[in-house]
Amino acid sequence: MPDFSTSPGMRDITAPESLRWRRFVDVFESTVSAAGYELVIPPLLEDIGVFTRLGEATDVVTKEMYDFVDKGERHVALRPEQTASICRSFVEHRPTTPFKAWYSGPNFRYEKPQRGRYRQFDQVGVEVLGSLDPYVDVEVVQLGWIFFSSLGLQQVDLAVNSLGEPEDRAAYVAALASYFNERLDELSPESQQTLSRNPLRVLDSKRTQDQGVIAEAPLINSFWSDGAAAHFETFCNGLSTVGVPFSVDLKLVRGLDYYRGTTFEYRGGTLDSAQNALGGGGRYNGLVADLGGPDTPGVGFAIGLDRTLLACDDEGVFPAPAQHADVFVVDVCDGSDALLICSELRSSGIRTERSWDSRSMKAQMKAANRSGARFAILIGEDERASNTALIRDLRSDAEQISVPRNELLATLSTYLSSLQGAE
RNA sequence: GUGGGCGUAGCUCAGGUGGUUAGAGCGUCAGGUUGUGGCCCUGAAGGCCGGGGGUUCAAGUCCCCUCGCUCACCCCA
Structure with missing residues (x-):
C-alpha cells in the first residue's frame, strides 16, 4: 500500500481524461469568446466574507466551506463557487459595464463525496454585470445551450423560472411557509427541518412523501409584480426567438440565496433525477451591492464539468481524445542518433517519441507500435555506418525504405502531410 | 452529517460452511525469432488480502473499531 493517496473527494485527473478536461474548457472558451466574454481568473482563496454574503440559509456557506485562519490572522476560504469572486473582482476593479466575464477552474465544498460530486470540482461559467435587459438573460442561457450542443449532447432539458422582485419573493416565501406549516405533519421529517431554514427549498424535495403537499403548494407566478412578469415574458419570448427550447418550472428554486428574478437549470436527460443538474444560474441583482459595490445587476450560470462529462458518457459523445505520436525512433545503437533525430523532427512540429535504456529492437518496436505512431524510424549499425535511416x-505491410539521413525530415514531412490531406 | 453495499496484483475480478507456499484474465518485462511491432506460444516480476484490535491450534474468510470507495438521503454542479 502506498503511504499516501488523495484526500477524500479529491482525485487525480489522468490521461486521457485530463485531455478531455482541457478540450472541454477549450470548447467553452470558443463558445463564449464568440460572444465577447473575457476571461477572469480569480484566486482560489478569498476573504471568507466574500462568500458569507451568499446567504445564511445556504449550506454551501454554513456547512461546506473550506475555511481557515492564515498566518496573517486573516479568515479565508477556498471558494465554493466563482460568482461571488467575479463580483468581488468587479467591485475591486470597476470595469465599464456591461461587464461580460467567463471563467473556469476548481471550487471546493466540504461534503460527502459521491458519483458526480467531489470536494474539489471544476466549473465553467459566465457572468454579465450591469444590465437589467431581459435579453441579457436570453444571451446567457443561450450560450450555455450552445455549449452543450457543441459537446454533442442531445438530451439536455432547460427549465426556467422567475423568483420575482425581492418583495415578490419575500411574499411568496411567507405564503409558502404558512402553507407548509399548515400541512406540517404530512411532510417528511427532513422537509420539516428544511422548512425552518428555507421554505423555498422544500419544493426541491425528491422524497415521495412530500410530493402531494408540494403539488398543491402555491406557485410563484401569482406573486410576480407587473415588472417581474413582463421581464419573464420577454425572456421566454427571446428564448423562443433564438430557438432555444425550454419549459417553465414554477417550482424551480436554486440553492444559492442570492438569486432574484430569472433562474434556470440545465438538466441531463440520462442522469438520475437526484443529480441531474448539469448547470444552472440566474439573476443576482443584489450581490454586487452586498459586496460593497454600486447597485449593479448581474446574471450568469455555472456548469459542472463532472456531471456534464457523465452526461456525455451516457450519450456516447465528446470522447476523450486519443493522443499519439507521428513518428517513433528506434535506435539500437547507443541512442545518440535518436537524440538528434528527435530533436530535429520535433522542432519541425512532428510528434516524435523514442525508447530509452538501450532496449532490444523487439522491445523498441513494441513500444513504437503502442505509441500509435504511423512511422517507425530504424537506426542500426548498418544505417549508422551508411548515414541512412529506415x-x-x-x-501497412509495405516495404520499409532507406533514405539518407539528410533527407529524413523532408521525406517524413511529405508522407505525413499527404496522410493528413487524405484523412 | 445519517443509512446500505464494498475494499484481494498496476487494472478487472475469483477465492462454499475458517485449514499447507493466495489465484485468473488483461497489462508490464524477458524469451521463442542475436536487425523488426501487431497474432500466437513460454516464462518472470508484481500481494503487510485497506489499517488496527479480538475470537481460534489456525483468519483473505468470523466479530469489533477505523480509514477509504460507492449508492441513497441531505445539499448541490
Missing part, C-alpha cells in the same frame, strides 16, 4: 510504415 522508414517503416507501422500501419
